[in-house]
Amino acid sequence: MPLLTVILVIVAVGVLLWLINRFVPMQPTVKQILNGVVIIVLVIWLLKIFGVFSYFTGVHV
Numbered sequence: 239m240p241l242l243t244v245i246l247v248i249v250a251v252g253v254l255l256w257l258i259n260r261f262v263p264m265q266p267t268v269k270q271i272l273n274g275v276v277i278i279v280l281v282i283w284l285l286k287i288f289g290v291f292s293y294f295t296g297v298h299v
Contacts, residue, residue, distance in 0.1 A: 251280055
């Protein structure tokens with residue numbers, strides 16, 4: 239995946255999250271949970287794209 243596409247997706251997710259936080263009335267705890275979930279999903283997506291997440295698939299607990 240081209241680096242420009244990755245950067246555009248990160249910017250789009252950031253703008254969308256900012257719009258939701260700015261204009262959708264929610265309790266602060268719900269906003270924190272939403273922000274945390276979006277960040278975790280974005281980090282996992284980035285790890286999969288760069289091939290780092292594939293190392294964790296072989297680990298069994």
